[in-house]
Amino acid sequence: MNANPITDALVLITGAARGMGELYARRAVAARARAVALWDIDEDAANALAAELSRSGVDVRGYRIDVSEREQIVAGLEGVRADFGTPDVVINNAGIVRGAAFWEHDPVRDIEATMRINSLAAMWLTREVLPEMIADTSRPKRILNIASAAGTLANPNMSVYAASKWAMIGWSESMRLELAAHGHRHIKVTTFCPSYISTGMFAGARGPLLTPIMTPRHATAAAWNGMLRGTPMVLRPWTVKLSMALRGVLPTAAWDLLARHVFKVYSSMDQFTGRS
Numbered sequence: 396m397n398a399n400p401i402t403d404a405l406v407l408i409t410g411a412a413r414g415m416g417e418l419y420a421r422r423a424v425a426a427r428a429r430a431v432a433l434w435d436i437d438e439d440a441a442n443a444l445a446a447e448l449s450r451s452g453v454d455v456r457g458y459r460i461d462v463s464e465r466e467q468i469v470a471g472l473e474g475v476r477a478d479f480g481t482p483d484v485v486i487n488n489a490g491i492v493r494g495a496a497f498w499e500h501d502p503v504r505d506i507e508a509t510m511r512i513n514s515l516a517a518m519w520l521t522r523e524v525l526p527e528m529i530a531d532t533s534r535p536k537r538i539l540n541i542a543s544a545a546g547t548l549a550n551p552n553m554s555v556y557a558a559s560k561w562a563m564i565g566w567s568e569s570m571r572l573e574l575a576a577h578g579h580r581h582i583k584v585t586t587f588c589p590s591y592i593s594t595g596m597f598a599g600a601r602g603p604l605l606t607p608i609m610t611p612r613h614a615t616a617a618a619w620n621g622m623l624r625g626t627p628m629v630l631r632p633w634t635v636k637l638s639m640a641l642r643g644v645l646p647t648a649a650w651d652l653l654a655r656h657v658f659k660v661y662s663s664m665d666q667f668t669g670r671s
Contacts, residue, residue, distance in 0.1 A: 583625030
């Protein structure tokens with residue numbers, strides 16, 4: 396169980412065709428995974444990346460999967476099992492963001508889509524593969540769930556996105572504890588909670604005080620290394636943990652004052668444009 400959990404493993408990554416998903420795929424290939432399954436709604440991009448990475452000798456395949464639809468997740472897993480077997484490592488990376496006041500969100504396009512892609516998709520996928528991961532104790536298993544600092548602190552113009560990430564964190568941490576309590580210690584669950592990352596997804600957002608916008612490579616490295624070690628939670632940068640601590644000990648009015656006027660957390664989404 397001290398072996399590298401990626402070497403000779405089947406790695407499944409959602410939202411894998413670009414951005415951080417692509418970087419996770421490149422890391423899996425570099426670590427000599429047995430095979431890598433790239434799930435993305437952009438089939439052409441997923442297949443192009445798979446073709447490039449397969450030149451390394453690792454079998455990498457792209458799959459056109461809309462993770463907001465549970466039926467596609469189930470069907471997609473059937474395809475992966477037929478091609479490779481059951482995943483040893485699952486990286487729940489797919490996500491979207493909608494930045495606006497809550498009452499401006501469209502109930503379906505914004506609210507339902509965000510909750511499906513950011514929260515339910517990870518639960519549906521993990522629920523499908525977890526019984527097989529539990530049964531196979533021959534090698535270490537990993538589940539990496541990409542949450543957000545928005546799931547640790549409330550922030551204006553992020554109500555639905557924050558709700559989806561709060562759900563991700565609560566589910567991910569609870570599942571980790573359940574696996575440990577039932578003795579399934581070969582499976583490690585890591586929850587990654589970053590602040591803003593320059594993938595284009597948060598275009599226009601501004602980092603709070605002492606919180607620089609992270610590069611995708613820096614963020615991916617932190618999440619990846621945490622997953623390898625089986626670290627329960629990875630928070631980046633350090634100000635995320637500081638903000639959580641202050642919010643926990645200060646009265647709400649005092650924290651609101653600091654967050655609004657000192658740390659500038661509450662204005663960080665004021666110029667948000669996002670990716671079209």
